Amino acid sequence: MKSQSIGQIALAAAAVAYLIGVYFASSPVWMGFTINALVIAVIAMSWNITGGFGGLSSFGHAALFGTGAYASAVLQVNYGVSAWIGFAAGILAGAAMGAFIGALAFRYGLRGSYFALVTLAFAEVLRICASSFAFTGGGSGLQLKLAPGLANLQFADRTVVYTALLVVVAAVMALTALIKYSRFGAYLIAVRENEDAARALGIDTYRIKVQAMAISGAFGGLAGVLYLQLWLFIDSTVVYGSGISIEALIGPIIGGAGTVWGPLLGTLGLHLLGEGAKHLLPNAPGLNFVLYAVVLICALRFLPQGLVGLAGKIGASKKKKESGDA
Amino acid sequence: MTYKIDRRDLLKVSGAMVAGLAAPTILRAQTSTIKVGVIEPLTGNLAYNGTQSAAGAKFAAEAINAAGGIKSMGGRKIELVIVDAQSRPESAAAGVDTLVQAGACAFTGATASALGLASSQAAAKYNLAQVFSIGTAETVVSRGLPNVFRFTPGVNKCTSVALENLKLLNQGAGNVVKTAAIVHEDGPFGSNMAKILAEQLPKQGIEVVETISHPTPQRDFSNIALRVKASKADILIPSNYLNEYTLMARALNQQRVELKAIYSILGGAASNIKFVRENNEVAQYVMDCNHWYDPTKDESKALAAKVAEAKLDMTYDIMVSYATIQVIADALERGASDDRQKMIEALAASTFDKSIMPYGATKFVNGDNVNSQPVNTQIRGDKIELVFPKQYASAEAVFPIPAKK
Numbered sequence: 227m228k229s230q231s232i233g234q235i236a237l238a239a240a241a242v243a244y245l246i247g248v249y250f251a252s253s254p255v256w257m258g259f260t261i262n263a264l265v266i267a268v269i270a271m272s273w274n275i276t277g278g279f280g281g282l283s284s285f286g287h288a289a290l291f292g293t294g295a296y297a298s299a300v301l302q303v304n305y306g307v308s309a310w311i312g313f314a315a316g317i318l319a320g321a322a323m324g325a326f327i328g329a330l331a332f333r334y335g336l337r338g339s340y341f342a343l344v345t346l347a348f349a350e351v352l353r354i355c356a357s358s359f360a361f362t363g364g365g366s367g368l369q370l371k372l373a374p375g376l377a378n379l380q381f382a383d384r385t386v387v388y389t390a391l392l393v394v395v396a397a398v399m400a401l402t403a404l405i406k407y408s409r410f411g412a413y414l415i416a417v418r419e420n421e422d423a424a425r426a427l428g429i430d431t432y433r434i435k436v437q438a439m440a441i442s443g444a445f446g447g448l449a450g451v452l453y454l455q456l457w458l459f460i461d462s463t464v465v466y467g468s469g470i471s472i473e474a475l476i477g478p479i480i481g482g483a484g485t486v487w488g489p490l491l492g493t494l495g496l497h498l499l500g501e502g503a504k505h506l507l508p509n510a511p512g513l514n515f516v517l518y519a520v521v522l523i524c525a526l527r528f529l530p531q532g533l534v535g536l537a538g539k540i541g542a543s544k545k546k547k548e549s550g551d552a
Numbered sequence: 553m554t555y556k557i558d559r560r561d562l563l564k565v566s567g568a569m570v571a572g573l574a575a576p577t578i579l580r581a582q583t584s585t586i587k588v589g590v591i592e593p594l595t596g597n598l599a600y601n602g603t604q605s606a607a608g609a610k611f612a613a614e615a616i617n618a619a620g621g622i623k624s625m626g627g628r629k630i631e632l633v634i635v636d637a638q639s640r641p642e643s644a645a646a647g648v649d650t651l652v653q654a655g656a657c658a659f660t661g662a663t664a665s666a667l668g669l670a671s672s673q674a675a676a677k678y679n680l681a682q683v684f685s686i687g688t689a690e691t692v693v694s695r696g697l698p699n700v701f702r703f704t705p706g707v708n709k710c711t712s713v714a715l716e717n718l719k720l721l722n723q724g725a726g727n728v729v730k731t732a733a734i735v736h737e738d739g740p741f742g743s744n745m746a747k748i749l750a751e752q753l754p755k756q757g758i759e760v761v762e763t764i765s766h767p768t769p770q771r772d773f774s775n776i777a778l779r780v781k782a783s784k785a786d787i788l789i790p791s792n793y794l795n796e797y798t799l800m801a802r803a804l805n806q807q808r809v810e811l812k813a814i815y816s817i818l819g820g821a822a823s824n825i826k827f828v829r830e831n832n833e834v835a836q837y838v839m840d841c842n843h844w845y846d847p848t849k850d851e852s853k854a855l856a857a858k859v860a861e862a863k864l865d866m867t868y869d870i871m872v873s874y875a876t877i878q879v880i881a882d883a884l885e886r887g888a889s890d891d892r893q894k895m896i897e898a899l900a901a902s903t904f905d906k907s908i909m910p911y912g913a914t915k916f917v918n919g920d921n922v923n924s925q926p927v928n929t930q931i932r933g934d935k936i937e938l939v940f941p942k943q944y945a946s947a948e949a950v951f952p953i954p955a956k957k
Contacts, residue, residue: 253649253653254649254652254653255646255649255650255653257649258645258646258648258649258674259646259649262642262643262646265642354738354767357738357743358738358743364743364744364747365738365741365742365743365744366689366691366744367666369669369691369695371695372673372676372695372697382677384677453642456642457641457642457645457670457673458673459641459666459669459670459673461666463666464640464641464666469640504636508634511594511595511599511636512594512595512599512636515595
């Protein structure tokens, strides 16, 4: 495990300070806004497993997000299953969907833009299916009953919600770190760097990629379930729409794809930017999206390794500057 | 020369100084505004409707303030806190935090049921009342949330009234309509409507001969128009949004599809003056059952003039949003308080009958205004006329469409 640069430590410390600072903010706006950002950060972390570590850029992570959310919602609404079982089922369904998409796409050797398009198509097909079948609530979507309580995984006190989300985000980041520094992670990075060379070295690249999709699916499903438990309502456009897929990839790209902190930093940074723009220019709705686009273009042009890569250059030794690790 | 200040003078000066210092505070207390929230999608795919709704709320607040504000509260003015829901449920819910921080006593919104469901759920935790401008899904009022008030009719009432009106129109015309084609978008709104129509139309003796769904957005309607033509349906019932509705109507005209009626329920464009203005020929005689104001009221006429002055389209979004602010203002007037709980109580007891909508006295039962109703409109010339119910009608309904010469 490589040591971090001063810049990276400072960046992570700033994020942690912000997340702790939210507890002391007098305004409920910050907590509400950060709760939203944390849910999106989880789907960004899901994308980071395949897109960041494995180089398998997906344009359709909403397929995993939506499947997790729908699996839990269908079980709870149609079959009266406990929210906790729904929670677990959502994660498993996301993992299964990820493995299925991966197995199908990689079986036929799809890579790069072809893989991205297949994931996009999956999300779109699932969106149409979810809006057509009665058991998914058709076009009306599914709604959980508002019943705060631990048994229903609903909390009236938002500080509890926020704390629970922080624990979940920390757990997902810990798992990401574990994956990154494991043998499996090394294989995955090898696939990203040169798949043919990895295969020549004896790595079962197909198995590694499908496993990565399953793990990514589990995280994606988790994000979907979190969304459901927070807002208690889903429909096909909300959870399978392209907006979720875009948010899933934009955070890691800005923050630093293939890093542990990148998805969280990118998502938080972008949301803070958008929120700031909204407050500074309240009479210009939509300007936050323009800012999003400008930041994305600048990040792609000047920060190929994202915020973490940039921070890595601050206070790093010459040797470490080349790695940009976090 | 020396000045001698005695105790009496000192008291006088001190008193004057205290009064002087306190004056701005007292003045502020008297003139501080009452914050009313507006959560609407100002960006995203619902931006047009959301922007129109926000404009409607502004017109209402201006009118109320110009008439002296909330009189029971010393003439305090209404100040709107407008939040962008970004056409996303989670943003609509997050918007509630902004309203609470700003000190809003109640709010209106949010154009689409999905947004309103999320915002009202979040508001329930703060005991903050939401008066739905538009929220047609029945789940809006079936959750038992005490902070939810839907002023306008839901989809069930709109559909049943629309079908009842269609039955009357058809009977009046000698039952000329015997077959129907349904064209609907494949989202929540269109799919649900198509399902209800497929169940209900046969009960009226109208056979559904074709049902066509399409995604949103959809740009080419030629094939859909040809399928409608091939079905030889007497009436077309579309359920889609503004752009698709417009393109569909153009395609029907281009393919010379002869129909006895185009009859929408909560139609995307059929009650939109933009559609009438830009597609006047194809828009003629299109009928809709939708939210609409009572055009005979003086306040409605004043609103129409203001909307025209602001160079905006007069749409139902403006009308219902205007009316919901009227409802909130009435609750403030009666409750004489901007306390959140008192607002909920005042709204629950509302019997307001002076809104611009063609409704009876407001009566919320489980949050649903049982005295709300949709009306039938018909495009005639360059106007949208109200044709049903008769007491509010500005023109007689033309049914079926006169044959083209």
